[in-house]
Structure formats: structure tokens, C-alpha cells
Amino acid sequence: xxxIPFENTYLQLGKAFFVKTRPTPVRQPEMIKFNKELAAKLxxxxxxxxxxxxxxxxxxxxIPAGAEPIAMAYAGHQFGHFNTQLGDGRxxxxxxxxxxxxxxxxxxxxxxxxxxxxxxGDGRAALGPVLREYLVSEAMAKLGVxxxxxxxxxxxxxxxxxxxxxxxxxxxxxxxxxxxVGTFQYFAARGNDKAIQQLADYVIHRNxxxxxxxxxxxxxxxxxxxxxxxxxxxxxxxxxxIHGVMNTDNMSIAGETIDYGPCAFMDHFNQQQVYxxxxxxxxxxxxxQPAIAQWNLTRLAECLIPLLADDAESAIQHAQExxxxxxxxxxHAWLAGMRQKTGLSQEQENDAVLIHALLTLMHDxxxxxxxxxxxxxxxxxxxGSADRKLHRLFKKTTDLNxxxxxxxxxxxxxxxxxxxxxxxxxxxxxxxxxxxHRIEAAIRAAEDHQDFTLFHxxxxxxxxxxxxxxxxEQYKLPPLAEEVVQQTFCGx
Ligand code: AMP
Ligand code: MG
Numbered sequence: 444x445x446x447i448p449f450e451n452t453y454l455q456l457g458k459a460f461f462v463k464t465r466p467t468p469v470r471q472p473e474m475i476k477f478n479k480e481l482a483a484k485l486x487x488x489x490x491x492x493x494x495x496x497x498x499x500x501x502x503x504x505x506i507p508a509g510a511e512p513i514a515m516a517y518a519g520h521q522f523g524h525f526n527t528q529l530g531d532g533r534x535x536x537x538x539x540x541x542x543x544x545x546x547x548x549x550x551x552x553x554x555x556x557x558x559x560x561x562x563x564g565d566g567r568a569a570l571g572p573v574l575r576e577y578l579v580s581e582a583m584a585k586l587g588v589x590x591x592x593x594x595x596x597x598x599x600x601x602x603x604x605x606x607x608x609x610x611x612x613x614x615x616x617x618x619x620x621x622x623x624v625g626t627f628q629y630f631a632a633r634g635n636d637k638a639i640q641q642l643a644d645y646v647i648h649r650n651x652x653x654x655x656x657x658x659x660x661x662x663x664x665x666x667x668x669x670x671x672x673x674x675x676x677x678x679x680x681x682x683x684x685i686h687g688v689m690n691t692d693n694m695s696i697a698g699e700t701i702d703y704g705p706c707a708f709m710d711h712f713n714q715q716q717v718y719x720x721x722x723x724x725x726x727x728x729x730x731x732q733p734a735i736a737q738w739n740l741t742r743l744a745e746c747l748i749p750l751l752a753d754d755a756e757s758a759i760q761h762a763q764e765x766x767x768x769x770x771x772x773x774x775h776a777w778l779a780g781m782r783q784k785t786g787l788s789q790e791q792e793n794d795a796v797l798i799h800a801l802l803t804l805m806h807d808x809x810x811x812x813x814x815x816x817x818x819x820x821x822x823x824x825x826x827g828s829a830d831r832k833l834h835r836l837f838k839k840t841t842d843l844n845x846x847x848x849x850x851x852x853x854x855x856x857x858x859x860x861x862x863x864x865x866x867x868x869x870x871x872x873x874x875x876x877x878x879x880h881r882i883e884a885a886i887r888a889a890e891d892h893q894d895f896t897l898f899h900x901x902x903x904x905x906x907x908x909x910x911x912x913x914x915x916e917q918y919k920l921p922p923l924a925e926e927v928v929q930q931t932f933c934g935x
Pocket of ligand 2: 692693702
């Protein structure tokens with residue numbers, strides 16, 4: 444018998460917040476991957492999860508004692524259009540656990556069968572998206588980006604009907620909260636101010652305890668949510684990450700990257716890059732992401748208005764002030780991170796101009812995003828042979844040389860030695876990212892041949908994204924022309 448010390452505080456919020464739902468068992472589950480390291484971090488090392496009983500749990504075939512599975516209610520703006528009811532249509536919150544780090548984590552099954560929120564969907568997940576979410580969310584964690592995490596992936600032994608029949612799978616994922624902007628919107632759409640306050644209190648207690656001590660805890664909560672999102676977005680942008688579906692239901696109140704669908708890391712840099720086949724207008728294109736985050740936070744502000752002040756006018760004013768801060772906070776976080784990426788340990792007024800000039804060059808030359816910073820991290824203050832590797836990424840090198848001249852001049856104001864600077868830069872510029880064509884190849888092999896070797900290899904390399912791993916050089920490389928992933932999935 445598995446003994447997981449589940450708690451279920453979300454249930455105490457009351458029936459309006461969820462629907463109790465049991466997972467639908469699957470025919471023949473098999474473990475694809477169990478995240479031992481994460482289990483240990485959660486304090487579950489001794490619970491024998493890597494077993495037949497664990498498999499039954501991760502498949503939704505057995506509900507462990509203490510778990511009270513629920514489908515959470517939420518609404519959301521999807522591509523700008525408001526839907527008053529979305530909710531967990533293929534996910535179930537099993538329960539929460541308090542980990543040794545004293546944080547409370549939600550354990551959720553994704554792909555565990557239909558719920559009251561399924562809206563005609565089958566409640567299932569296909570193997571491909573499960574593998575993608577496992578790989579990318581774990582890579583994000585190792586890259587140092589706040590994210591939900593993958594505890595286990597199991598194949599279901601059943602097929603799911605998409606445009607074709609595909610093998611099914613279930614992901615067990617962990618978050619410090621599954622409350623979304625859309626959760627607040629759900630109650631705002633119903634004029635349920637009491638529920639909004641309950642939810643805000645819950646979020647403060649659980650994810651933003653420091654807000655408790657503020658004069659106006661709800662305003663402090665909003666301020667802190669904004670700060671976390673600004674930091675998160677800066678990190679995405681610094682890694683060339685494109686989420687793909689930044690709908691308000693896919694924005695976590697806790698500031699973690701959540702709901703990996705048609706997401707991808709860019710190879711060659713393109714400000715307008717879009718991967719999702721359903722994002723025809725480019726709403727969620729790379730360069731739009733910070734503005735979309737702010738748009739989503741504005742939708743959150745609208746929900747919080749009743750809590751922010753006694754009268755609506757001052758509430759709106761407070762909210763507006765906080766929202767106006769987002770851009771500045773974002774820019775500040777972005778610039779700080781970009782200075783690190785370019786080896787600037789000190790602040791100078793024109794740094795942003797210098798950094799933007801590099802990004803413009805990268806865009807114009809279609810230079811590989813990750814490799815540009817990788818090679819830049821290996822240059823010396825004086826031009827040297829390492830320059831050539833950077834040159835190869837750019838179509839026209841005259842402009843790059845001019846930029847490098849400016850950069851080197853700027854470095855002369857820096858106190859660090861070449862090797863100190865290189866070390867600092869290499870600590871923030873990854874060697875390995877989950878490149879789209881590698882993920883695709885891993886999915887293809889798993890789907891078509893039940894071969895998980897590429898999945899495991901890719902996952903292994905991404906455990907240490909900032910370290911050179913001899914023998915794994917191929918994982919650094921962008922796709923060859925024939926490897927470029929043409930059509931990116933709509934995610935589900
Ligand atoms: P997403 O954009 O993938 O985060 O999903 C948006 C909404 O659609 C959420 O309410 C999901 O629960 C729901 N959904 C997505 N796929 C399915 C499915 N296969 N079955 C039921 N609901 C789904
Ligand atoms: Mg979602």
C-alpha cells in the first residue's frame with residue numbers, strides 16, 4: 444500500500460471550485476519514465492512509487508489512500524476570446540503534499556479521462572504531447588526557469604483519436620499551484636465576489652505569504668504576481684522560449700511555466716517566430732509574449748477590483764499603477780539577464796542599445812539563438828580564433844565584426860578577466876536546449892516504434908544544460924534543412 448501524505452486543502456474552498464472526479468482506468472499501463480530525483484525532492488523517496496502500485500497510481504487505475512481527486516473549475520481567454528467555462532477537462536488534482544522544502548505541491552494527472560469540464564473532449568492525452576511536456580518542463584527546471592514539473596509518464600495501452608489514432612499516455616505533473624488567471628475569471632464571470640476573495644486568500648496563504656503583512660494584502664498579492672510574471676517572461680525571452688498558447692487559463696498564478704502545448708525553443712532567431720499551427724495571427728509570437736503577459740495580468744486585475752479598494756475608482760487606479768509597473772519590472776529583469784548573457788557585470792547606460800543591436804543582427808542573419816550566446820561566451824577580449832565559430836552562424840560578418848568591436852570596447856570597462864567573464868557567461872548561456880527537431884525525433888521513435896531510447900537520451904543531456912558533455916555534441920546543433928519541424932502540432 445502506498446502511503447503518500449496527501450492533503451486536500453483546495454477542497455475546503457467549497458463545491459463551486461471543483462468537481463470531485465475519479466480517473467478512468469486504462470487497459471495496460473506501462474511506465475515510460477519515473478522522476479526519482481523529483482520524488483526525493485518532494486519527500487516521496489521512501490514511498491515505493493517506482494513500483495507496480497506507483498504505476499497504478501500514475502495511470503489513474505488506483506487512487507491512493509488520502510487522495511481526493513478533483514477537476515478544478517476555471518475560465519479563460521483563448522486567443523483573446525473569453526470562455527466562461529473551461530476547467531480541467533483531462534486533468535485531475537490528486538492532492539497536495541508538503542515537501543521537505545516546506546512548500547506545498549499539487550500532484551496532478553493529465554490525460555486521466557473525462558470530467559464535467561471535458562466539453563466533448565475525451566479527457567485523454569496522446570503520447571507525443573506527454574513526452575514533449577516531460578522533456579521541456581524538466582529542461583526548464585534544469586535551466587533555472589520556474590515551471591511545473593514531470594513526476595512520471597506512463598503509456599496507457601490505449602489509443603486516442605485525434606486526426607488519426609495515436610498511442611495514449613498520462614503525465615503526472617507537479618506545481619506549487621494549479622490556480623490560473625482563468626480560475627479568478629471563472630468566479631468574476633459569475634459575479635461571485637466571495638469566491639474571488641476566498642481564492643485570493645488561499646493563494647496568499649499558500650504562494651505569497653509575505654502579502655499577509657501588507658496594508659492591503661490583495662494589492663500586495665497582485666503586485667507580487669506581476670513581479671513573478673515579469674521575471675518569468677524575461678527568462679523565457681532570454682532562452683528563446685516560445686510558450687505557444689498564452690491563454691489566460693494557461694497562466695499560473697504562482698508564476699510557473701505551465702501547460703506545455705505547442706511550445707518550442709527557437710533555433711535561428713526570429714522575433715516573429717510562431718510554432719503553433721493554430722496561432723495564425725501570431726498573437727503568441729516570440730516578441731509578443733511580454734505584452735501578452737501584461738494583457739493577461741490586466742484580465743486578472745479586472746477580477747481583483749472588488750478586493751483592491753472600497754470604491755471601484757481607487758481600485759482601478761491601484762490596479763493600473765501595478766500594471767504600469769509590469770513593463771518596467773520586465774525590462775529590468777530582461778536587461779539584468781541579458782547583461783549576464785553578454786558578460787557585462789557592471790551597468791552602463793547604453794547596454795540595452797548594445798544588446799538590442801546584437802539581437803537585431805541575429806534576427807537579420809537568422810543566427811542560431813542558443814549557439815550565438817554559446818560562442819559569445821567563449822570569446823576573449825581580443826579578437827581570436829574563437830571568433831570564427833561565431834562568424835559561421837551569421838550570413839554577413841561585417842556587421843557582426845562591427846558589433847564585436849563595440850562589445851569589446853564595452854568589455855574594457857569591465858573588471859573581470861577573460862576566464863572569469865567566460866565562466867559567468869557560460870553559467871547562464873546553455874549548451875543544450877530541448878531543440879524542436881530532437882523532441883520530434885524522440886516522439887516519432889516512441890510513437891512509431893515504441894522506442895524510447897531517443898527520449899531517454901535527450902532527457903539525460905538536458906539534465907545538465909549548462910555543461911559540455913563529451914560525446915553529446917550533436918545535441919547542440921540546430922536542425923539540418925531536412926530535420927526542420929515544419930508543422931507544429933496544436934498540442935493536445
Ligand atoms: P489547453 O489549451 O490544452 O490548456 O486546454 C484548454 C482547455 O481544453 C482545458 O479546459 C482543457 O482541459 C481542455 N481540453 C484539452 N484537451 C482536452 C481533451 N482531450 N479532453 C477534454 N478536454 C480537453
Ligand atoms: Mg491549459
